Amino acid sequence: MREGTVMELGKVLDGVNIKEVRTYKVNHPRIMTKQQDGEDTSLALLKEEISGLAYDSRQVKPGFLFFCIPGLKFDGHDFAAQAVAKGATVLVVERFLKLEVPQILVTSSRDSLSQGACNFHNNPSQKMLMIGITGTNGKTTTTHLVEAVLRAKGLSVAVIGTIGNRLGERSWLATHTTPESLDLQALLAKMEHAGAHAVVMEVSSHALDQGRVDHVEFDYAIFTNLTQDHLDYHGTIENYREAKSILFKKLEQGEKKTPKRAIINNDDLHGPFFCQECSVPIITYGLHEGAMIRGTNCLVTPKGASCDVTYPRGKVTMKLQLTGLFNLSNALSAFAIAYAEGVEEKQIIEALRAVKGVPGRFETVDQGQPFSVIVDYAHTPDGLENVLMTAKKVARKRLITVVGCGGDRDRTKRPKMGSVAAQWSDWVVITSDNPRTEKPEQIIEDILPGIHGVTETSYEVIVDRKSAIKRALMLAEADDLILIAGKGHETYQIIGTEVFPFDDREVATEILRGLGYEKA
Numbered sequence: 208m209r210e211g212t213v214m215e216l217g218k219v220l221d222g223v224n225i226k227e228v229r230t231y232k233v234n235h236p237r238i239m240t241k242q243q244d245g246e247d248t249s250l251a252l253l254k255e256e257i258s259g260l261a262y263d264s265r266q267v268k269p270g271f272l273f274f275c276i277p278g279l280k281f282d283g284h285d286f287a288a289q290a291v292a293k294g295a296t297v298l299v300v301e302r303f304l305k306l307e308v309p310q311i312l313v314t315s316s317r318d319s320l321s322q323g324a325c326n327f328h329n330n331p332s333q334k335m336l337m338i339g340i341t342g343t344n345g346k347t348t349t350t351h352l353v354e355a356v357l358r359a360k361g362l363s364v365a366v367i368g369t370i371g372n373r374l375g376e377r378s379w380l381a382t383h384t385t386p387e388s389l390d391l392q393a394l395l396a397k398m399e400h401a402g403a404h405a406v407v408m409e410v411s412s413h414a415l416d417q418g419r420v421d422h423v424e425f426d427y428a429i430f431t432n433l434t435q436d437h438l439d440y441h442g443t444i445e446n447y448r449e450a451k452s453i454l455f456k457k458l459e460q461g462e463k464k465t466p467k468r469a470i471i472n473n474d475d476l477h478g479p480f481f482c483q484e485c486s487v488p489i490i491t492y493g494l495h496e497g498a499m500i501r502g503t504n505c506l507v508t509p510k511g512a513s514c515d516v517t518y519p520r521g522k523v524t525m526k527l528q529l530t531g532l533f534n535l536s537n538a539l540s541a542f543a544i545a546y547a548e549g550v551e552e553k554q555i556i557e558a559l560r561a562v563k564g565v566p567g568r569f570e571t572v573d574q575g576q577p578f579s580v581i582v583d584y585a586h587t588p589d590g591l592e593n594v595l596m597t598a599k600k601v602a603r604k605r606l607i608t609v610v611g612c613g614g615d616r617d618r619t620k621r622p623k624m625g626s627v628a629a630q631w632s633d634w635v636v637i638t639s640d641n642p643r644t645e646k647p648e649q650i651i652e653d654i655l656p657g658i659h660g661v662t663e664t665s666y667e668v669i670v671d672r673k674s675a676i677k678r679a680l681m682l683a684e685a686d687d688l689i690l691i692a693g694k695g696h697e698t699y700q701i702i703g704t705e706v707f708p709f710d711d712r713e714v715a716t717e718i719l720r721g722l723g724y725e726k727a
């Protein structure tokens with residue numbers, strides 16, 4: 208749907224279960240309902256033209272339909288007056304408001320938003336091959352790998368995820384890993400209009416829980432892995448897993464004629480659970496016995512990783528520029544999609560080999576110093592352990608780790624991250640990640656019991672992240688490896704509610720320069 212397009216309200220709300228329609232008149236509390244004023248009032252309203260949708264009052268423009276969503280922090284109903292003042296002509300509500308504007312009562316305004324967004328943007332996911340990737344770690348990396356293999360098939364592939372939304376040279380702002388349904392449907396429509404044949408997107412557990420992808424019809428769903436994260440939001444690992452499983456249950460629904468498939472990590476403890484949730488054909492992948500797409504003879508070096516891939520069509524050697532066993536696993540899931548899509552073996556192998564690296568994922572900072580500096584986005588116990596295992600493998604001498612944990616996020620992962628950092632590193636500098644509205648010192652207090660459980664590790668605490676990075680770089684001797692974990696591609700640090708410019712890669716570069724290292 209292009210800018211400036213209008214749609215009849217009835218068409219926008221097609222498929223929404225409308226309980227009642229009313230307009231509250233302040234001076235004459237006359238209530239219009241289907242029952243009291245007859246069908247006509249409601250029908251006339253449903254013929255009204257809507258010029259856009261919004262779920263945030265600040266985004267409303269004249270002629271908009273505003274969805275009042277009760278959230279965790281705010282209640283959208285409290286912003287309805289502001290929305291009307293900005294020109295909203297109709298409201299979707301979960302309770303009637305004393306406002307002189309037509310209101311449509313529904314059970315869930317969030318679900319209605321998802322349906323309305325899909326209608327308003329003409330159901331864009333129907334027109335493209337849709338690949339959804341969920342899992343605790345590896346989503347962003349896997350989007351890059353899937354993009355590469357589908358491009359090898361000659362498709363124009365769009366990507367949606369944590370580090371950006373893009374199609375070729377074009378990019379669109381990313382505020383979330385998986386955008387809110389309205390933003391997602393608008394983005395899909397833009398991508399389709401810009402010529403995308405396929406979209407490979409990260410699907411977060413928050414998005415699944417909040418129905419952001421409810422009206423996206425996926426052709427493939429990939430499960431990477433499930434380990435602890437986001438328990439602040441989901442409460443238990445079972446709820447977290449349940450949220451992730453929605454993506455697989457969704458595969459059976461839809462109108463597309465295309466065959467649907469689930470791509471499941473056979474090495475993950477929760478793999479069998481996800482297999483059980485699927486009613487479409489499954490392709491399993493992994494580094495252990497039982498996987499349909501299986502990697503063996505794995506080799507991990509500082510410059511990359513390789514393995515032999517045995518799959519239903521034969522056996523081939525796969526080489527990556529990305530290092531770490533976990534990246535071989537990520538690549539096998541992309542291999543599975545390519546196999547299912549009939550991409551030729553040679554093209555798959557060439558495409559995966561050509562993927563240079565993903566910003567902020569095991570990214571090297573090189574100013575010609577005699578030790579290695581790696582910036583990585585590991586921010587979960589499992590992600591951190593995987594990257595530390597790889598770092599330990601490729602480090603020629605000591606492994607020095609700079610790590611912190613994000614504020615306003617799962618507190619229970621903090622000691623676990625402390626513990627894995629201590630187990631694998633020779634020296635740990637505990638610092639701040641994005642403290643957000645928590646006290647940085649308190650977050651560090653939560654990390655320390657994990658460190659203390661590993662007696663032989665040396666560590667220090669430096670709350671200020673820049674000073675912590677500087678300390679690690681000053682400690683470094685020739686052949687050491689410094690791992691700066693947690694923020695990867697992020698170009699900011701959130702302290703309180705303020706966002707400050709901060710990029711681990713730039714900070715490290717600047718400090719290295721100050722230490723006299725200058726890239727030739």
Ligand SMILES: CC(=O)N[C@H]1[C@@H](OP(=O)(O)OP(=O)(O)OC[C@H]2O[C@@H](n3ccc(=O)[nH]c3=O)[C@H](O)[C@@H]2O)O[C@H](CO)[C@@H](O)[C@@H]1O[C@H](C)C(=O)N[C@@H](C)C(=O)N[C@H](CCC(=O)O)C(=O)O
Pocket residue numbers: 262263264265275276277278279280281282283286382383384385386387411412413414440
């Ligand atoms: C916990 C969570 O996911 N919250 C998301 C959720 O918020 P919410 O439902 O609680 O809404 P709220 O902020 O209470 O506001 C309620 C309503 O009032 C409206 N409002 C609010 C203020 C105002 O002035 N006017 C107004 O109309 C809001 O737009 C909203 O419709 O819906 C909002 C609208 O889409 C999101 O912006 C918000 O993301 C918050 C900011 C967030 O930090 N989310 C993170 C945790 C997240 O979603 N992360 C995942 C990735 C996780 C991972 O796998 O690593 C992601 O997909 O990005």
Ligand SMILES: Nc1ncnc2c1ncn2[C@@H]1O[C@H](COP(=O)(O)OP(=O)(O)OP(=O)(O)O)[C@@H](O)[C@H]1O
Pocket residue numbers: 342343344345346347348349369384409431432533534536537567568569583584585586589590591593594695
């Ligand atoms: N398959 C994997 N298993 C475990 N850890 C991984 C895997 N792939 C990547 N990682 C680690 O997790 C970090 C984050 O990877 P990536 O950005 O691909 O995951 P993500 O799922 O997109 O994370 P987020 O949703 O939080 O953005 C990497 O920097 C790496 O350290």
Ligand SMILES: N[C@H](CCC[C@H](N)C(=O)O)C(=O)O
Pocket residue numbers: 384586612613614616640641693694697
């Ligand atoms: N999508 C994750 C990213 C965490 C990145 C880390 N740097 C942090 O701030 O905790 C989240 O929002 O929990």
